[in-house]
Amino acid sequence: MRRLVQHGLTALVLLIVLLHSTTASAIDVVRNVRATMGNAGGWNDRRPTNRGDSKFVHEGEPIRVYWSISKDKRKVKECRVEISMTDVTTKKVLKTYKPTTLYKSGRHRFTIPGDWRLSGDFKRGIYSVEVRTTVVTPRAEKGSTDVDWSWVLLRPMKKWNMIVFISGDNSLSGSVKGDLEEMDIEDSNENVNCIVLYDRKLPKRNGRGDTRCIRIQQNFSAKRQGIHLRYNRLRDNSYELNTGDPEEAYQFFKWVHENHPAEKWMVIFWDHGDGFRKHNSDDTSKNAGVKPSHLTLNSTAKVLGKLKTLRGRDTEIVGFDNCLMAMLEVGYALKDSAQYLVASQRREGSAGWYHQRLIYYAGRDESPSPEQMAKLIVKNGRNSSAIRTISAMRLRGGPKNVVDLATSVDKFAGALNAESTLCPEQLIQARKDCGVSDGGT
Numbered sequence: 001m002r003r004l005v006q007h008g009l010t011a012l013v014l015l016i017v018l019l020h021s022t023t024a025s026a027i028d029v030v031r032n033v034r035a036t037m038g039n040a041g042g043w044n045d046r047r048p049t050n051r052g053d054s055k056f057v058h059e060g061e062p063i064r065v066y067w068s069i070s071k072d073k074r075k076v077k078e079c080r081v082e083i084s085m086t087d088v089t090t091k092k093v094l095k096t097y098k099p100t101t102l103y104k105s106g107r108h109r110f111t112i113p114g115d116w117r118l119s120g121d122f123k124r125g126i127y128s129v130e131v132r133t134t135v136v137t138p139r140a141e142k143g144s145t146d147v148d149w150s151w152v153l154l155r156p157m158k159k160w161n162m163i164v165f166i167s168g169d170n171s172l173s174g175s176v177k178g179d180l181e182e183m184d185i186e187d188s189n190e191n192v193n194c195i196v197l198y199d200r201k202l203p204k205r206n207g208r209g210d211t212r213c214i215r216i217q218q219n220f221s222a223k224r225q226g227i228h229l230r231y232n233r234l235r236d237n238s239y240e241l242n243t244g245d246p247e248e249a250y251q252f253f254k255w256v257h258e259n260h261p262a263e264k265w266m267v268i269f270w271d272h273g274d275g276f277r278k279h280n281s282d283d284t285s286k287n288a289g290v291k292p293s294h295l296t297l298n299s300t301a302k303v304l305g306k307l308k309t310l311r312g313r314d315t316e317i318v319g320f321d322n323c324l325m326a327m328l329e330v331g332y333a334l335k336d337s338a339q340y341l342v343a344s345q346r347r348e349g350s351a352g353w354y355h356q357r358l359i360y361y362a363g364r365d366e367s368p369s370p371e372q373m374a375k376l377i378v379k380n381g382r383n384s385s386a387i388r389t390i391s392a393m394r395l396r397g398g399p400k401n402v403v404d405l406a407t408s409v410d411k412f413a414g415a416l417n418a419e420s421t422l423c424p425e426q427l428i429q430a431r432k433d434c435g436v437s438d439g440g441t
Contacts, residue, residue: 029076029146030133032107034066058190059157060261063112067131067148071105078102082132083110088151089126102136126153159191160362160373161262164321164355165252166198167243167271167280167295169210173201175350179270183216183355192363193260194355195229197252198270199243201283209240213252215260216359231255243271244282245292246299253307264370266317266362267304269295270352273322273343276329280322297333304337314339314396316370319377323347326391328409331402335395340374341402342392349386353377371398 065083070076081103084096099110130149168176176198183194194216202210213231233241233251241248253267273279278294286293295303304315318338320326325343334341361368361376368376374392381390394401416427 033148079133086128158262159367164196170283211241242285244294264316268319270321275324308337321352345389351386
C-alpha cells in the first residue's frame with residue numbers, strides 16, 4: 001500500500017512538472033526557486049537539486065521560499081518580486097505577497113507569514129509556490145517578467161514532539177555522543193519530531209562553542225551530528241548557551257513550538273539530577289561565576305508554566321533522564337503544567353534511557369495516548385541495564401494523581417507525629433531500609 005501511495009505521489013509530481021514546463025518567460029531572471037521548511041540551515045542545507053522537487057511540510061510548520069536572481073547585469077539590475085501559493089488541484093491562487101523591496105542580483109529568502117500557514121484556505125494537499133519577477137531597470141527591458149516555481153506537499157501535523165534538553169557541559173560530556181547515536185531511527189517517521197538541544201564540555205573551535213540544535217531523522221549518525229537546525233540563539237551567542245539557565249530552556253521550547261508543532265509533547269531533561277534540589281547544570285557558566293548555572297524545581301515549574309500558556313494546554317509528559325527525580329515534591333511542583341512525570345527514584349547509569357525505542361513508540365500509526373506513552377517509557381526503562389528504578393506519576397486528572405498521593409503522605413506524616421511510641425532512631429532506620437539515597441549524581 002505504501003509503495004502505491006509513493007508511486008501515486010511521484011506521478012502527480014511529474015504531472016505538475018509537465019504543467020509548469022509550458023510557462024514562458026521573456027528573459028531568464030529568476031531561478032532556483034525552492035520551497036522548504038523554515039527550520040533548515042543555510043542555502044545548500046539538504047535542499048533538493050531538481051526543478052519542481054521539494055521537502056514535505058507539515059501543518060503549522062513555517063515555509064521558507066528561496067530563489068536567486070541572475071547576476072548578468074545585461075538582463076537585470078533590480079526587480080520587483082511577487083510570491084504566490086496556488087492549490088494544484090483547483091488551480092486557485094490562495095495567497096499573494098508583493099514586497100516593496102527591490103531585489104538585486106544574488107540569492108534571497110522569504111518566510112511565508114504565519115497567517116498564510118494558519119489560514120483556513122490551506123488544507124492538506126499539494127501547492128505550487130511561484131516567484132514572479134518584473135524587471136524595473138535597465139530601461140530597455142522594463143516590464144519584462146520571468147517566473148520560476150517549486151511545490152510543497154502539506155501533510156498532517158505530527159502526533160508527537162520528543163524534545164530533549166541535554167545539559168552535558170559537565171562530567172557527563174563524554175556520554176552525550178553515545179546517546180545521540182542511540183537515537184538513530186531505522187525508518188523515517190512522519191508521526192514524530194525528535195528535536196535535541198545539547199551542550200558539551202569541549203574547547204572552542206574557530207571561536208565557536210559546543211552547543212548544537214539538531215533534528216534526529218533517518219540514517220542519523222553522530223559524525224555529521226544530525227540535521228542542524230536554524231536556531232538563532234546559537235548564532236547570536238557564538239554557539240555556547242548556558243543550559244543551566246531556565247530562560248534558555250524556555251526559549252528553546254518556544255522556538256520548537258513555533259517551528260516544529262505537534263499534537264502532543266514529551267519534554268525530556270537530560271543530565272545529573274539531585275531530586276527537588278537541582279538538575280541540569282552547566283560547568284562552564286558555573287566556573288565563570290554566571291548565575292543561574294543549574295535548573296531548580298521552581299524554575300523548571302515556571303518554564304513549563306510559560307510553555308503551557310504558549311501552547312494553550314499542559315505538557316503531556318515531562319521526563320527526567322536524571323538521577324533521583326521521581327520524588328513526590330517534583331511531581332507536586334509540576335502538577336499545574338504537566339499531565340505525567342516519568343523519572344527514576346534512584347541513581348541512573350551514564351547510558352540513561354534508551355531513546356530510540358521511545359521514538360519508535362511515539363511514531364506508531366495508532367499514536368499512543370499520554371498515559372500509554374508514559375507506561376511504555378517505564379516498560380522500556382526496565383529493560384535498560386543503566387536504570388534500576390523508573391516510574392510514571394499522573395499529575396492531573398484520573399482517579400488517582402499526585403494530589404491524592406500528597407494527601408495520603410500528609411495523613412501518614414500526621415499519624416507518625418501523633419505516635420509517641422516511635423523514636424527518631426526507628427524512623428531513620430526505616431528510611432535507610434527503603435534504600436533512599438540522600439546524594440545525587
